[in-house]
Amino acid sequence: MNQIYRKRPFWSLAGPLLGYLVIRGAIQFVIQLGIEIPYVMQIYSDMVNGVIEPTMEAVTEAYINVLGPAFESLVRYQVEIASAASLGTLALTGVLFSGDRKLEKKYGIPPAVKAPASKYWTILVFGAVGSIAATCLMAMAQMAFYDIRYEQAAESMYAASLPVQIIGLGIIIPLAEEMMFRGIMYKRYRERQGFWYSAIWSSVFFSMMHTSMTQVIYTFCLGLMLSYLYEKFGTIKAPVLLHAVMNICSLVFTELGVFAWLGSDAFRLGVAAIAGAFVCSAVFVVIQRIPGQEKENPPEEKNSTLDMFR
Template identity: 40%
Template sequence: MNRSPQRRGFLYFAGPLFLYWIIEFGAQMIGELFVMIPHAMEIVSAGGGSLEWESQEQMQEAMLPMYMKAVEIFMQYQVEIMTFAALCTIPLTWFLFRRGHKPDVKNPLFDQEKAALPKYLWIVLFGVVFCIGANMLIAMSQLAFVDPSYQQASDVFYSAPFAVQIVGLGIVTPLAEELMFRGVLFGRCREQMGFYRAAIWSSLFFSMIHGNMIQMVYALALGMFLCYAYEKFGSLKASVLLHITINMVSLIATKAGLLTWLCMSPGRLAFGVIGCAFVGAVVFVNIQKCSDNRIGKEQRTPQPPDEPTGWQ
């Protein structure tokens, strides 16, 4: 029989997040070290080819170009380093996610009716229109010119080999982030609070891991939809699929030049935004019909869930 969850302290929510960040940071340091070793001589050559200096001033003059060269090399392999760091976080988040599925603890997420598999097609379609529509809104508002760091981040991500982008940014990173921010953080918040509060808190922390203001706002909105998908479909597979779809569409559309083509004409831009808004609204209505789950409403007489055997 399910029992009401006991009140949890700050570390119950923040502890996994801190561990996630520590592992991610440590893995990035290791990744950068492995990148730097094969290029050590190249970095030293940028500073004059010697590590012996006659004065403090000479050392300072040599260190700056060496540092700049190291940063340049790190940027070339940034996606690979991020992918490695994301992979290193998955064992922790998967363990915590599975541990959170306890039959004796009442969590509305685990009481939800699971949506039928064919209805996941609505998730894919919503991911397509969300990605294209959001990118066109960013282009229309010219926010990229307000925050140069957004364009710099885009240049770094899209400069990696396309296969690396697909594996790293399209699959591994979304999976790692969903396990942490929806599977663990949103799931733990949902034990203690209603849907909207839990979604807002987890989405705020999700937005904080993105490095510039545009991506933070984008991630905040995306995080809310990802929480909605998880709750509505009763499965983390829904939010993982949505996140992967959005990232994949962004990568493929950028590679194919579709987003550039849409943004080159004000008419195409306006028509595209309106079209995405219309299709997105239709898809969203159909997602609401995918199951009997009601956002923010607790079930009065929940049935004890079966012992989980896989992703829930």
């Protein structure tokens, strides 16, 4: 705990999250509007020139026919749109993150103990192997419990070219999400609560940003690990690196056909998931032994309730 008590603890957490969602939604809306306006103007022009009869049925049919390509463009460029929206949130989270570090100095809170750079290999290995294990586990879950939303999300994600996927899904979006959910939310929870309380609630909100149940479960577990890395390494660079490595490796392995090869045989898929989980467990043990922040068990936390904005 950092022992920083804000006057309005609710808004210190809810405010940044609402701002993050509003910025993302506004950028996505503007881009969507920019794509749809030319098609809408075409319908209006056809109505003025008498090409379309001014009846409700004719106008509705025209909208359906003309806006079809617009909807296809929205799906085709979903990665680019999501990346632009995430990029727009960095101004907000960057200012808040910098302000929080200044506030810590004001309260005389010593800077976090940072893990040596020589230990970052653990994050690289965990991310690369973890991307294989996680993808295999999600593929197995998809076989057992088919999730149409997960299927649709995967299709739209891989619609973009690999360089665009790496820049957007592998760099911009992980950076934006980590700045919000670890850099702001987790750290602000940590001002008043212990590790598990802070990690759980920041991971809950992180997982709620995803639509399918498969992704929700996966991102919640990933959020706990990202919070632990932030705590252990003492810098936002650690969770950003893991998030980026997992996303990039998943994209590259998919492009190389690794997951298609593993998924062609159920036994092979299961072995890859188990082996990957074993390697990640071994690396996690190494991470645990890295000298980091001292564990804290504040007395007031023992009787605290799971109030998400406490």
